Amino acid sequence: MISMDLFNLVFSFQTLYLLVVGLVATTLLLRGLFIINREKRQRVKSAGKMDFSEAVISPDAAQSTHDHQDDDAVVIERSRALQNIEDRFSFVKRFYIPLVLIISGTLALLPFLPTLPATYLSLVTGVIAGIVGLAARPVIENAIGGVVLTFSQPLRINDTVIIDGQYGTVEKINLLHTVIKVWNWRRLVIPNHKLLQKEIENLTLGEENEWAYVAFYVEPQTDMDLVKSIAKKCMNSKYREKREAPSFWIMELEKDSILCWVAGWAANPAHSWALKSHARKTLIEQLQKNNIRFQMAHSNIQLDQKSASKIEL
Secondary structure (H helix, E strand, O other): OOOHHHHHHHHHHHHHHHHHHHHHHHHHHHHHHHHHHHHHHHHHHHHHHHOOOOOOOOOOHHHHOOOOHHHHHHHHHHHHHHHHHHHHHHHHHHHHHHHHHHHHHHHHHHHHHHHHHEEEEEEEHHHHHHHHHHHHHHHHHHHHHHHHHHHOOOHHHOEEEEEEOOEEEEEEEEOEEEEEEOOOOOEEEHHHHHHHHOOEEEEOOOOOEEEEEEEEEEOOOOOHHHHHHHHHHHHHOOOEEEOOOOOOEEEOOOOEEEEEEEEEEEHHHHHHHHHHHHHHHHHHHHHOOOOOOOOEOOOOOOOOOOOOEEOOO
16 A cells, blocks of 8 residues: 555656656747747848948949949848848757757656666766767857857848958858858858857947048158148049048158048948048059159058159068
8 A cells, every 4th residue: 555655656746747847848949939030030120121232342343333232133142141041040940949859858757767777877878978079069069159149149141340350241150150251252161169259340330331541651842732632532432421521631740751541431341442442543543643752551662753663572
């Protein structure tokens, strides 16, 4: 009689325990899927409003006479972003559901473990833990990093960033790695767990417009009014925002040169890149045309009065 009562007590405890584990697992599963789907909808909505200008203007786009990016290119880039979001969250679901089931199954088996021989249990547990730890560590680290990137959003698809001195656009964020399209159109692939440890300069977050400037040197005896007029005209480009006129400053007076800056606002990093390239090209042409001796910042190029160049290596 006592043995029967004890059996019923144990059986009732195990049944109640299994019911609680099942209820908690179901709640976690449904709640987690709800959060994942909610975040996915928010990302899709954000991608629908995103500006898909390139971090580096392509040669074809730079030579185009149109003021807007090609509509087909925008559609393609938006489709890629939406597909990347779909793939990423699908991977999160495939990772999350088995994880909850495995943890729930392990917890459900805990009351029955004492019936197994301790030696066999320790041996099997040690072997499984060792194999999983060695083989799956990089995958697990990158998957966790991908989940953190997905929900914390230090960077997003099409953000313009600088990572390890590389300037480019975030092209793809998977659960295991992130792809950056750098300035020379190559791809920088970074594992997610390493990306979380890097310092990232996100040029897209915060102020949308970007201040673009070009620095150059002229000789002390140069007519500065003429230089100012030439420099400001060089900033007249379709890539410059028209909300404010270009600015010109004399930044430094050195022994044998004057450091000048000319600057203007651009709508985004892509237009800033193109604006500076246009301004440098036009500035060189106009200074040569007016026989003004100059030197671009961070270079050793000098022009004589006949506009002949000499490059000092």
